[in-house]
Amino acid sequence: MTLLNPNIPESVRAVAADGTQLRYALMEMAGQMDDIITLGRGDPDLPTPPHIVEAANRAMREGRTGLTPVQGLPQLRGAIAEHMRACNGLPVAAENVMVTTGGQEGLFLAIQALIDPGDEILVPDPRYTSYDDAIRRAGGEMVMVPTDREDAFNLEAEAVEGAITPASKALLIVTPSNPTAGIVTEDRLRAIADVCIRHNLIVIVDEIYGRIVYEPWRHFSIGSLPGMAQRTITLDAFSKAYAMTGWRCGYAAAPENVIDAMARVKAVTTGPVATVSQWAGLAAITGPQDCVGDYLKIYTERRAVLLDGLDRMGFAYGEPRGGLFVWADSSSTGIHAAELSYLLLKEGRVLIFPGTAFGENWREYVRITMLEPIETLKEAVERMLPVLERYRV
Amino acid sequence: MKPPQTLSRPLAGRVAGDQPHPPAPSPMLQGGGAQLPPNVIEAAVAALERGETHYTDRPGIPEFRAWVADHLAERFGLRIDPTEVTITCGSTEARFVTMTLLAEAGSAVLCPGDSSRIRGALHILGAEIVDSVQDDVSLLYLSPDVYRETSIELLQRAEDTDWWIVYDLSFAKTAPRFHPAQNEKLASRVVTIDSLSADLAGWRLGWMAGSAAALRLRAGKQAITICTTAVSQWAGLEFLRSRKS
Numbered sequence: 301m302t303l304l305n306p307n308i309p310e311s312v313r314a315v316a317a318d319g320t321q322l323r324y325a326l327m328e329m330a331g332q333m334d335d336i337i338t339l340g341r342g343d344p345d346l347p348t349p350p351h352i353v354e355a356a357n358r359a360m361r362e363g364r365t366g367l368t369p370v371q372g373l374p375q376l377r378g379a380i381a382e383h384m385r386a387c388n389g390l391p392v393a394a395e396n397v398m399v400t401t402g403g404q405e406g407l408f409l410a411i412q413a414l415i416d417p418g419d420e421i422l423v424p425d426p427r428y429t430s431y432d433d434a435i436r437r438a439g440g441e442m443v444m445v446p447t448d449r450e451d452a453f454n455l456e457a458e459a460v461e462g463a464i465t466p467a468s469k470a471l472l473i474v475t476p477s478n479p480t481a482g483i484v485t486e487d488r489l490r491a492i493a494d495v496c497i498r499h500n501l502i503v504i505v506d507e508i509y510g511r512i513v514y515e516p517w518r519h520f521s522i523g524s525l526p527g528m529a530q531r532t533i534t535l536d537a538f539s540k541a542y543a544m545t546g547w548r549c550g551y552a553a554a555p556e557n558v559i560d561a562m563a564r565v566k567a568v569t570t571g572p573v574a575t576v577s578q579w580a581g582l583a584a585i586t587g588p589q590d591c592v593g594d595y596l597k598i599y600t601e602r603r604a605v606l607l608d609g610l611d612r613m614g615f616a617y618g619e620p621r622g623g624l625f626v627w628a629d630s631s632s633t634g635i636h637a638a639e640l641s642y643l644l645l646k647e648g649r650v651l652i653f654p655g656t657a658f659g660e661n662w663r664e665y666v667r668i669t670m671l672e673p674i675e676t677l678k679e680a681v682e683r684m685l686p687v688l689e690r691y692r693v
Numbered sequence: 694m695k696p697p698q699t700l701s702r703p704l705a706g707r708v709a710g711d712q713p714h715p716p717a718p719s720p721m722l723q724g725g726g727a728q729l730p731p732n733v734i735e736a737a738v739a740a741l742e743r744g745e746t747h748y749t750d751r752p753g754i755p756e757f758r759a760w761v762a763d764h765l766a767e768r769f770g771l772r773i774d775p776t777e778v779t780i781t782c783g784s785t786e787a788r789f790v791t792m793t794l795l796a797e798a799g800s801a802v803l804c805p806g807d808s809s810r811i812r813g814a815l816h817i818l819g820a821e822i823v824d825s826v827q828d829d830v831s832l833l834y835l836s837p838d839v840y841r842e843t844s845i846e847l848l849q850r851a852e853d854t855d856w857w858i859v860y861d862l863s864f865a866k867t868a869p870r871f872h873p874a875q876n877e878k879l880a881s882r883v884v885t886i887d888s889l890s891a892d893l894a895g896w897r898l899g900w901m902a903g904s905a906a907a908l909r910l911r912a913g914k915q916a917i918t919i920c921t922t923a924v925s926q927w928a929g930l931e932f933l934r935s936r937k938s
Contacts, residue, residue, distance in 0.1 A: 546920075548920070556696070568814050570785055
């Protein structure tokens with residue numbers, strides 16, 4: 301890898317070792333530039349479906365905006381439990397569910413409830429580095445579990461087992477994965493469940509992209525397997541499937557004593573979720589579900605366009621089976637991913653994220669979202685191609 | 694399969710066993726919405742109708758941050774840049790972030806007044822609350838309700854230390870013009886917390902402002918909740934603007 305351009309701004313260099321801050325530095329830089337196509341942040345460009353907005357409007361106009369219990373509106377907890385039983389096969393009741401301020405807080409609360417200083421938590425590599433802070437604050441140690449492109453970033457039970465030490469307490473699974481767009485398939489999850497039961501590991505599984513899975517693949521919840529309900533904390537949110545990132549409304553399902561502990565932490569961390577967001581979440585989960593399928597169809601079409609563009613750019617990739625990203629191998633350019641992202645932003649006016657924002661070892665990868673209309677994605681490809689030709693080693 | 698009741702492994706020490714627990718969840722409180730002026734509700738509806746349903750800027754919408762900076766200038770004569778303001782999910786999140794990032798684990802937090810609102814966060818951090826000066830203090834927590842003479846004495850003491858100072862205006866029963874950051878020797882170490890919890894409790898709106906640690910605090914908030922609920926911010930901004938006018 302050759303670092304062609306030594307003039308990356310200090311604002312980016314200073315945070316290059318911190319994946320989360322690196323992403324924000326690039327976003328802030330993009331925010332100060334004109335005419336940028338943003339294929340960085342995982343924020344769906346599609347609107348929150350009208351029936352959800354209407355439900356929120358009704359709640360506000362009727363004055364249903366007072367503080368709720370910290371675990372969430374009882375109606376919403378019940379509806380989430382019903383949804384998770386019916387769609388995910390999880391054996392949960394309302395008492396096993398709490399509402400969180402987005403999926404990210406769910407992870408924070410789960411880690412606080414579970415991890416003691418010195419505990420190890422197994423994390424597939426690459427990873428969504430925003431979770432690092434929660435683990436670090438609890439005094440936990442991350443142990444990386446490798447995944448690779450040839451396997452479409454699926455997770456292997458053997459790799460999990462190989463990373464276990466006496467200090468291992470939990471395994472974090474994100475399926476579909478951010479950033480790789482891989483999914484952990486049912487057969488692999490069954491094998492991983494066996495490993496977790498044998499080694500008495502807890503599974504924290506983030507399924508926020510679980511309803512954005514491309515044919516012929518299927519999402520599967522590890523918490524539905526025999527022997528797993530009492531060792532699984534399942535996290536989800538309305539943010540991605542219903543394009544509701546700004547509402548900050550997610551949820552967690554777990555054994556009752558975990559929900560109790562998470563609620564006690566939440567009471568002093570952020571308090572209850574904004575009430576209007578909970579009414580919106582209730583409308584999302586109990587209302588018509590056509591919107592989820594409609595949005596998936598849109599993402600499927602965009603994915604095809606983006607993959608075609610990556611082929612033209614000479615980027616390899618594992619099959620993106622779910623989620624809103626493509627995790628592409630940019631090694632054919634010979635340019636460090638951080639450098640490449642900077643050049644594409646500065647000269648191509650396209651914001652993408654370098655692989656190093658998702659793990660130290662991923663300097664030959666980039667993450668590109670499909671969260672722009674098809675014509676914009678095509679334009680982004682046309683902007684990126686000449687930059688790549690100019691700098692390709 | 695029956696719904697699971699107990700995790701197959703023990704919980705973390707900070708939430709399990711015979712360790713003191715953070716406060717119990719709040720009971721349901723009614724109201725807080727019915728009494729809101731119609732213009733606030735309509736501002737929230739309008740925000741949703743124009744598509745304010747996505748992540749906002751991580752520290753909050755620029756208009757809200759500017760309002761906070763202007764308010765602190767007007768009320769206390771403070772010079773705080775809007776980039777040093779972060780909108781939070783209620784003052785609870787502001788307190789949690791400031792306590793757990795600025796106080797040190799194993800140290801003492803000096804709190805001469807009501808400590809009930811910081812007890813849970815400091816339990817999680819592993820810091821002790823004390824009501825008199827001792828060697829291992831890392832943070833001074835004050836509110837306007839602490840006797841002014843006591844505050845002044847402690848702030849004078851703070852000049853010779855490296856204590857962080859958190860001044861919590863939320864839930865204060867008094868509204869003096871006094872503010873610790875008016876002391877220029879201390880200003881870079883003072884974080885101001887406030888909220889709309891009294892008027893818009895269910896909307897979850899607070900903020901933390903100022904200090905040399907402002908960017909670190911912003912990142913700390915982002916790591917927990919990314920940003921504060923978009924529609925709440927627009928409702929809160931309208932509430933504050935209309936209250937002022």
